[in-house]
Amino acid sequence: xxxxxxxxxxxSVRSLPAVALSLIIGLGTSTGVSADEADARRLLKAMxxxxxxxxxxxxxxxxSLEVITKDEQKLALVSSGAVTLSRPDMIRSTRSGGFADVExxxxxxxxTVLGKNLNIxxxxxxxxxxxxxxxxxxxxxxxxxxxxxxxxxxxxDALMLDVVDVKDLGSGVIGGVERDFLAFRAKEVxxxxxxxxxxxxxxxxxxxxxxxxxxxxxxxxQIRNWKTGDxxxxxxxxxxxxxxxxxxxxxxxxxxxxxxxxxxxxxxK
Numbered sequence: 500x501x502x503x504x505x506x507x508x509x510x511s512v513r514s515l516p517a518v519a520l521s522l523i524i525g526l527g528t529s530t531g532v533s534a535d536e537a538d539a540r541r542l543l544k545a546m547x548x549x550x551x552x553x554x555x556x557x558x559x560x561x562x563s564l565e566v567i568t569k570d571e572q573k574l575a576l577v578s579s580g581a582v583t584l585s586r587p588d589m590i591r592s593t594r595s596g597g598f599a600d601v602e603x604x605x606x607x608x609x610x611t612v613l614g615k616n617l618n619i620x621x622x623x624x625x626x627x628x629x630x631x632x633x634x635x636x637x638x639x640x641x642x643x644x645x646x647x648x649x650x651x652x653x654x655x656d657a658l659m660l661d662v663v664d665v666k667d668l669g670s671g672v673i674g675g676v677e678r679d680f681l682a683f684r685a686k687e688v689x690x691x692x693x694x695x696x697x698x699x700x701x702x703x704x705x706x707x708x709x710x711x712x713x714x715x716x717x718x719x720x721q722i723r724n725w726k727t728g729d730x731x732x733x734x735x736x737x738x739x740x741x742x743x744x745x746x747x748x749x750x751x752x753x754x755x756x757x758x759x760x761x762x763x764x765x766x767x768k
Contacts, residue, residue: 510613516725524618528694529695536665536666537684538667539665539666542667542694542700543659546654546694547658548655549701550654550702554585554586555582555584555585555727556584556726556731557582557724557725557726557730558578558582558701558723558729559580559722560580561578562594563576563717563718565576567712567718567719571645571714573714576597578595578597579595580593582646583731584629584650585731586652588606588735589605589606590604591604591734591735592644592736595638596684600614600615601614605736606747607626609637609737609738610623611626613738619747619752620746621747621749622747625729629650629652630652633651646722649702658690659683661682661686662684662685662686664682664683666682668681671693671702673703673721674723678694678703678704679695679696680692687709687710689707689708691708702708703722704720705722706719
């Protein structure tokens with residue numbers, strides 16, 4: 500592996516108590532051996548430029564959304580899906596979990612969200628680019644796309660907003676392949692990203708940790724089957740409704756969120 504500075508620490512981890520391990524990690528960070536901010540920024544910018552240059556891309560993903568109950572039990576809601584993007588203004592994504600099976604499509608003019616398990620759908624006119632759609636879904640409809648910041652035409656600026664600390668943590672292994680490992684701290688969240696090495700520096704794993712809750716719940720998305728250009732299968736971005744799904748208002752499209760209905764915020768179930 501090209502970054503062997505952590506090899507000794509990795510080999511010693513299992514034999515060390517938690518306090519000693521914490522001390523080693525703290526000392527390693529403070530010496531600057533693996534915390535090269537300039538290198539981390541360069542790697543993230545290279546990823547952003549690579550993503551922006553792709554006119555067509557697709558990937559599959561596995562995601563985990565952690566929630567904290569009133570009695571401080573941490574639960575992970577897991578799902579899988581796929582995303583196909585055609586710049587500047589078409590995208591299709593799916594998300595299948597234990598509580599919902601959702602398909603979202605956007606053809607540059609109209610957003611369609613289909614609850615496949617409920618056979619209902621909603622549509623909303625949101626003409627414009629995928630960047631505009633991402634902002635509308637997040638800010639107005641509380642329906643963020645999977646890895647939305649990574650899909651931006653300028654992922655670097657979107658990711659670096661309010662960042663106050665940057666670290667290059669060397670490398671990690673995902674799917675048996677070495678990846679560059681970076682960590683960032685912002686005002687409200689900490690986040691980490693693992694990036695493929697070489698001439699296709701795509702994001703392999705992205706984790707966001709909430710800082711204002713003591714249990715530190717995380718959202719993690721791990722990407723696989725990355726494709727670009729001619730590798731991307733032909734995709735229909737307009738909604739056809741082959742199952743005669745019932746049309747409802749977007750605000751009434753219940754049962755399609757990542758958080759299921761029986762997880763009620765502020766109450767125990």
